[in-house]
Amino acid sequence: MADSPILLVRNAARRFGGTVVLEDMNLVIERGSIHALVGESGAGKSTLIKMLAGIVAPTGGAIEFDGKPAKIDSPNAARKLGIGVVLQQPGLFPERPVLANLFVNREPLHNGLVSRREMEARSRALLRQLGLAINVHAPLGDLDPAERQFIALARALLENPRLLILDEPNSALDQRQSERLFAALRGLKARGMSMLYASNRLEDTLAIADQMTVVRNGRDVLSKARQDLTVSEEAMIGQLRQSLFPLPLRALPTLAATLRPQLTIAKLGGGTLNGISFMARAGEIVGLAGLAGSGAQELLAMLFGQRTARTGKARFPDGDGLPRTRTEAARRNICMISGERGNGLMPDKSIAFNLSVVVAGARDWGTRWYSPKVALDRAARQIEALRIRSAPETPAASLSAGGQQKVVIAKWLEIGPQVVLLDEPARGIDIGSKQEIYALIRQMAASGCIVLLHSRELSELTGLSDRILVFHRGRIAGEVAGADADAAALQKLVAAGAPAAENRQTKQEGVA
Amino acid sequence: MTKTETAPQLAGSANPRPRRALRLPAETGAIVMLAVLLGLLGGLRPAFLDPGNLWPLLGQAAVPGLLAIGMVFVLAMREIDLSAGAVFHLCAVFTAMLMAAGIDPWPAALGGVLLGVVLGLLNGLLAITLRLPVLVVTLGTWWMIQGLSQVADKALTIASPTAGGGFFAMLSAKAFAMVPMAVIVLVVLAVILHIVLHRTRFGYRVQAIGSNPQAAAYAGIPTAQVRLLALGLMGAMAGLAGVIHVGAGGSIAPGDGSEFGLLAIAAALLGGTSLKGGHGSIVGAVIGMLVAQAILSAIALLGVDAAWRTFATGALVVLALAADRLLMLLRKRRSGHGQDGLFG
Numbered sequence: 001m002a003d004s005p006i007l008l009v010r011n012a013a014r015r016f017g018g019t020v021v022l023e024d025m026n027l028v029i030e031r032g033s034i035h036a037l038v039g040e041s042g043a044g045k046s047t048l049i050k051m052l053a054g055i056v057a058p059t060g061g062a063i064e065f066d067g068k069p070a071k072i073d074s075p076n077a078a079r080k081l082g083i084g085v086v087l088q089q090p091g092l093f094p095e096r097p098v099l100a101n102l103f104v105n106r107e108p109l110h111n112g113l114v115s116r117r118e119m120e121a122r123s124r125a126l127l128r129q130l131g132l133a134i135n136v137h138a139p140l141g142d143l144d145p146a147e148r149q150f151i152a153l154a155r156a157l158l159e160n161p162r163l164l165i166l167d168e169p170n171s172a173l174d175q176r177q178s179e180r181l182f183a184a185l186r187g188l189k190a191r192g193m194s195m196l197y198a199s200n201r202l203e204d205t206l207a208i209a210d211q212m213t214v215v216r217n218g219r220d221v222l223s224k225a226r227q228d229l230t231v232s233e234e235a236m237i238g239q240l241r242q243s244l245f246p247l248p249l250r251a252l253p254t255l256a257a258t259l260r261p262q263l264t265i266a267k268l269g270g271g272t273l274n275g276i277s278f279m280a281r282a283g284e285i286v287g288l289a290g291l292a293g294s295g296a297q298e299l300l301a302m303l304f305g306q307r308t309a310r311t312g313k314a315r316f317p318d319g320d321g322l323p324r325t326r327t328e329a330a331r332r333n334i335c336m337i338s339g340e341r342g343n344g345l346m347p348d349k350s351i352a353f354n355l356s357v358v359v360a361g362a363r364d365w366g367t368r369w370y371s372p373k374v375a376l377d378r379a380a381r382q383i384e385a386l387r388i389r390s391a392p393e394t395p396a397a398s399l400s401a402g403g404q405q406k407v408v409i410a411k412w413l414e415i416g417p418q419v420v421l422l423d424e425p426a427r428g429i430d431i432g433s434k435q436e437i438y439a440l441i442r443q444m445a446a447s448g449c450i451v452l453l454h455s456r457e458l459s460e461l462t463g464l465s466d467r468i469l470v471f472h473r474g475r476i477a478g479e480v481a482g483a484d485a486d487a488a489a490l491q492k493l494v495a496a497g498a499p500a501a502e503n504r505q506t507k508q509e510g511v512a
Numbered sequence: 513m514t515k516t517e518t519a520p521q522l523a524g525s526a527n528p529r530p531r532r533a534l535r536l537p538a539e540t541g542a543i544v545m546l547a548v549l550l551g552l553l554g555g556l557r558p559a560f561l562d563p564g565n566l567w568p569l570l571g572q573a574a575v576p577g578l579l580a581i582g583m584v585f586v587l588a589m590r591e592i593d594l595s596a597g598a599v600f601h602l603c604a605v606f607t608a609m610l611m612a613a614g615i616d617p618w619p620a621a622l623g624g625v626l627l628g629v630v631l632g633l634l635n636g637l638l639a640i641t642l643r644l645p646v647l648v649v650t651l652g653t654w655w656m657i658q659g660l661s662q663v664a665d666k667a668l669t670i671a672s673p674t675a676g677g678g679f680f681a682m683l684s685a686k687a688f689a690m691v692p693m694a695v696i697v698l699v700v701l702a703v704i705l706h707i708v709l710h711r712t713r714f715g716y717r718v719q720a721i722g723s724n725p726q727a728a729a730y731a732g733i734p735t736a737q738v739r740l741l742a743l744g745l746m747g748a749m750a751g752l753a754g755v756i757h758v759g760a761g762g763s764i765a766p767g768d769g770s771e772f773g774l775l776a777i778a779a780a781l782l783g784g785t786s787l788k789g790g791h792g793s794i795v796g797a798v799i800g801m802l803v804a805q806a807i808l809s810a811i812a813l814l815g816v817d818a819a820w821r822t823f824a825t826g827a828l829v830v831l832a833l834a835a836d837r838l839l840m841l842l843r844k845r846r847s848g849h850g851q852d853g854l855f856g
Contacts, residue, residue, distance in 0.1 A: 055730055076732035091727030093720050095790030104720055105713075105731045113711040139791075 004067040006031045006163050006194045007052070012061035014047055014218075021047045023218040025061070029163065029196055029211075034189055036209030037198040040431065044218040045198040046088060049167045052196075053085040054078035066162070084161025086152045088168045094141035099123065101140050102155050126154050129187075131180055145172040145292055153184070164188065165196045170204060171456065172292050175495030182208050200457065203488055217431060261317035263419060263450050270310035271298050272474035280452060282317070282418075285445045287465030288454040289494050294471040296454045300421045303452070304336040305329040317418055317450065330358055334419040335412035339427035344408045347397035351388065352379035354396045355411045382410040387436065402433020409440060420444050422453045426460065438464060458490050470494055538784025539796035541835055545782070546799055549806045557813055563690065571692030571760075573805040575600075575753045576769070578698055579776035580783075580797040581705050582749030585742045587780050588709070590722040590789025591646035593743065595635060596750045597773025598657035603628045603754030604764040605661045611672035611758075617679030621755045628751020629744050631657060636743035640736045646743065654773070662766070671763040683759030694756050698798065701749075706794040718742050722789025771825045778825075779804050781832035788840065804828055 009027040013020075022044045029035045037045050050056040052063070054072040063070050065081050072078045078085065092101050099119045100107075107114040108122065120136060127134070130150050134143060140151065149172050156164060166185075170178040185195060185208060199205050205212055206226070214222040260282040268276040273295045280286045290296040301307045303314065305323035314322045316332065323329035329336070335358075338344060346354055356375040379392035386406045390399055396407055405425065412420070422441065426434045441464060445451045455461050461468050468480045470493045478493050554561040579596050586593045607624035611617055631653075638649045683693050709715035717738045721728040729735050753772070758764055781787060782803055783796025807828060811820055 053730070074732065075730050079732060087730070091724065091730040093723035093727060093790060095723040095786065095788070096716075096719055100716055100720065104728075105717065105733045107713050107716055109713070113707070114713060114716060 005029055005064075006066060007196070008064040009048070009052075010062045010064075012048065012051060012058050012063070014044075014051065014056060014059050021218055022051075022058075025215070025218060026220050026223070027196075027213055028223070029194055031194050032189065032192045033210040034185065034195045034197055034208055036205035036212040037196060037215060038200070038202060038205050038212055039198075039215035040200055040434075043215040043431075045200075045215055046167055047218075048215075049085065049087070049165055049196070049198055052078065052083060052165055053087070079159060082160075082162035083165060084156035084159050084163070085165045086149075086156050086167065086169055088171070092140055092148060092152055092155075095139055098134060098136040098138060098140050098143070098151060101151060102136075102158055104155070106159075123154065123158065126157060130154055130184055146174070146177045149173060149177075150181070153181070157188075161193075163194045163196065165198075167198045168200070169197070170199075170201075173495075174291055175492065178204070178495065201491070203491060261418070261448075261450070263317060264315040265303075266313045266315075268299070268302065268309050268312035268314060270302065270312075271295070271307060273298055273302070273309075274474045276312070276476060278469055278476065278479075280450045282448045282450050283445055284467075285441065285451040285453055285465045287461035287468035288452060288471060289458060289461050289468050289490060290454075290471030291494060292456070294494075295474040296471040297423060298474075299471070300336065300423050300452065300454055303329075303419070304334060304421055306336075327361070330361070330415065333415060333417050334421065335415070335417040336421040336423065337409055337412060337425050338422075339405060339424040339429075344411075345396055345404055347404075348395055350393050351383065351390060351396050351399070351407055352376045352392040354407050355379045355382055355392075355414060358411045359414050378414065382413065386410050386440070400430065400433070402429035402437070405429055405433065405437060406440075409437065413444075417444070417449055420449045420451045422451065422455075424455050424457075425453070426455075458494070462486065462490060472496075538786075538791065538793050538839075539799060540784070541839070542783045542796050542799040542803055546803050546806065549803060549810070553806065553810050553813065560810075560813055567686075567690050567692065567695075569805055569809055570695045570802070572809070573801045574692065574694035574698040575757050575760075576772045576775050576779070576804075577798055577801040578701065578749045578753040578756070579772050580779040580801045581698075581702050581794050582746040583776040583780045584705075584783075584785050584792040584794050584797045585709065585715075585718055586646065586746050587777070587785045587787065588719050588722045588789060588792030589739060589742050590725065591639075591739070591742075592777060592787075593632075593635065593646055593650050593746050594773060595631070595650040595654040595657055596746060596776055597769055597771065598654050598661070599628055599631045599747055599750040600754045600757070600769050600772050601764070602631070602657050602661040602664070603751040604758050604768070605665050605670060605754075607755050608670040608672045608758045608764050609664065612670060617672075617759070621679065621759065624755040624758070625748055625751040628747040628749070628754065630747070632743045632745070632747020632750070633740060635747070636740040639743070640739060646739075665764070665766060667766050669763050669765040672758060680759055680762065683756060684762075692760070694760055697752075697756060701752075702794050702798050709792055709794055714738065714741065719790055719792060722791075724790075771822070774829055775801070775804055775825060778829045778832040781836045782828075784839075786840065787833070787836045800832070 005028045007027070007029040009025060012022055012025040012027075014022040025044065025048055027035075027037070027048070037048070039045050047056060051058050052072060054075045054077050057073060063072060065083070070081055072081065072083070093104065099116060102123050103119050108118040109115065110118060123136065127136070130153065132147060132150055132154070134147060140148060143151065149169060153166070153169065170181055173181060185197070189195065197205065197209060209226050211223070211225050212229070213220050262282065263280045265279070266277050272293065276295070276299060278286070288296040288299065298307065302309050302322060305325045305328055308324075309322055316334065318332055320332065323332060323334060326336075346357070352372070352375045355378065356370070360370045376392050382388075383390070383392055386409070388399065388403050388406050388410070390403065396404055399407065409425070425441065426437045429437075441451060441453065453461065453465060466481075468490065469476050470478045470480065470490070472494070480490055480493065550561070559565060579600060583593065583596060603624040606627050607620050610620035610623055615623075635646060635650055635653055638644070638653070639646045642649065685693050709718070717728070717733050720731070720733060721735055721738055725735065754764075754769075757768065779800035780792075780797040782800030783793050783798070785792045785796060807824055808821060811824055812818065
């Protein structure tokens with residue numbers, strides 16, 4: 001019994017409507033080990049974890065916990081079994097005090113009243129171990145994202161779980177904080193804790209995992225102990241993604257670089273941004289790398305007229321400065337495509353309607369009136385060009401996530417964009433659609449667009465960009481040419497804000 | 513397990529600055545507003561600050577104040593109950609009719625409160641089974657309940673036989689010859705509900721649901737039950753307010769308390785309860801109701817036409833919303849997490 005694995009998942013499956021997210025997924029977690037779950041985003045990791053957390057019900061397969069068949073049909077059932085979960089978007093309560101977050105739904109009572117003193121006493125040691133020096137009575141929203149992530153971890157640990165599940169726990173952490181997290185996790189392992197660690201950063205998982213399972217398209221394709229992993233297998237996992245990215249199309253090399261239209265940004269500041277200067281030329285894909293809050297997203301918002309800049313100047317190819325509103329941006333052929341769910345899509349309207357919103361909202365087709373017939377015609381053309389497998393009249397919600405994202409991109413193609421701002425354009429969609437969207441991005445650049453691409457997936461940046469600007473705490477910390485961009489070096493730059501050699505600068509920034 | 517000796521090797525100081533931002537209590541705005549109002553009115557009409565004027569003012573604030581402290585729970589849950597004023601009226605009519613039918617005042621009063629609870633639970637059941645926001649459900653039930661009281665009272669004032677003895681004597685009595693009974697009831701209940709909101713699991717759950725409904729469900733909180741209970745509590749407070757109104761005044765007229773529902777929402781918002789949920793302040797709601805009543809009585813005091821009362825109530829709601837919104841924006845800016853709501 002003691003030798004049986006703590007968790008065994010056999011042939012787990014999950015469908016949402018017609019979309020298969022998990023299919024024949026197997027997983028075995030040994031006691032007292034850290035088991036990594038590696039895979040692209042959209043491969044089904046998060047769904048598997050939600051299944052184990054009792055949030056998503058499986059449509060097939062069996063789960064055994066501690067050698068006994070287990071039915072996890074609610075979050076409370078998972079908790080009762082001893083499964084502690086740290087979700088990717090932590091289920092925390094920003095308005096509530098830290099203590100209320102830590103003890104949510106199991107507040108200790110004293111004479112029938114919630115005892116703050118006991119909550120404090122029970123959490124103090126743990127928070128100190130995690131290196132958190134915070135005011136536990138302040139609202140959680142006052143903490144920075146990294147601290148919030150540690151609070152989510154602390155909450156799971158307070159339940160004394162037998163299996164700890166972490167879904168991309170370091171996506172909001174910089175290098176130092178990640179190391180702190182890893183140290184904490186190794187400490188837990190030394191005490192006999194079993195862990196499941198899901199991530200799409202191979203480097204991290206190699207650093208911490210004892211065993212790993214690679215997930216692709218809802219299936220486990222490889223499951224091995226870390227030390228048994230051969231170099232070639234390691235390389236294979238790393239290169240699973242390389243095939244995703246199409247070869248660059250070069251359409252404009254004949255034109256002298258200086259003659260091409262360009263976007264010039266000079267000393268742009270405002271919000272967290274400070275002194276951002278760079279230049280991007282037509283036909284070029286410029287990657288923007290950076291952690292959440294590093295300013296990359298903010299820059300895109302500024303260029304799209306969503307936020308106002310405090311200082312600095314920008315010069316767009318049409319000779320004007322920053323757009324003041326989103327409508328102005330759309331009229332000037334600046335487009336913003338975000339991969340955030342629900343962003344830019346009206347799910348219950350038809351595909352044709354969705355494709356025409358930008359034109360109808362900010363521009364026109366030569367007539368002043370919205371014409372359903374024109375919309376249908378144009379939609380049919382776009383649908384064919386982008387291989388969206390559906391009729392223009394069907395509601396956008398009936399498409400898969402990838403299809404929906406293609407609609408979001410296609411509606412901007414209608415206006416013939418000149419500057420394309422991409423914010424994680426391929427997040428959470430299946431590999432096939434990803435490939436098509438990557439090809440589209442290449443095509444846009446080749447046809448003379450200026451493309452700025454922000455992504456948290458570094459492989460996406462290295463695979464697509466001609467060069468990559470790395471943002472750190474609102475500044476550009478460095479620039480890496482696409483050709484010699486390797487993910488590991490880039491990762492270091494993103495996390496530390498300085499190339500690995502310049503440790504001193506890192507420290508100074510840490511203090512500042 | 514929590515005693516793991518992880519003590520991670522921290523490079524430098526792990527957390528450079530535990531932020532020590534000065535955080536004003538949520539009630540600050542309402543307190544300042546009340547002080548300014550009292551100062552202004554006292555300066556313009558010194559008679560306003562006379563105890564003989566202030567205590568009745570408090571008495572007037574007490575009945576809608578009960579609605580306001582119930583509303584805090586609903587708002588903290590990120591919901592809005594529009595029907596509270598109508599529930600108040602129907603319960604008052606119901607109680608008065610029971611008494612007029614010869615039923616002893618105490619059981620009649622209990623009946624009134626129970627009716628409030630039932631109506632509140634019905635709102636909750638509808639919201640849960642139809643998966644609708646309470647705001648939408650109560651938009652309908654508000655009219656239904658108001659219609660019921662119109663059917664019941666036939667647009668007439670219902671007076672209860674005040675000869676009932678102890679009940680009326682108690683509710684229309686004044687403690688220390690000054691303090692209306694309703695004020696004492698409000699103070700006692702405000703203290704109790706303050707403890708319920710901030711020191712019980714129920715209160716924690718209500719605010720957790722308001723702060724992040726999905727996370728609350730993921731944490732295993734029985735959200736439907738909590739919602740039901742909070743709306744039942746709201747109904748009970750509205751019912752009790754109706755009973756006290758009848759007990760203190762001896763009658764209920766068709767127009768009585770028509771603005772109480774909105775007034776309660778406005779008072780709670782003025783008092784620092786967030787429309788976005790996740791945080792509530794009972795004390796703030798009481799102070800907010802005092803502000804509202806001070807403004808309304810100032811209209812009478814300054815000799816403005818009484819017809820402006822309705823306008824003033826509406827203006828107050830807008831003011832409360834603006835205050836709520838501004839506070840939130842300010843806090844967001846100060847906490848400086850730039851990425852929040854970037855693409856909102």
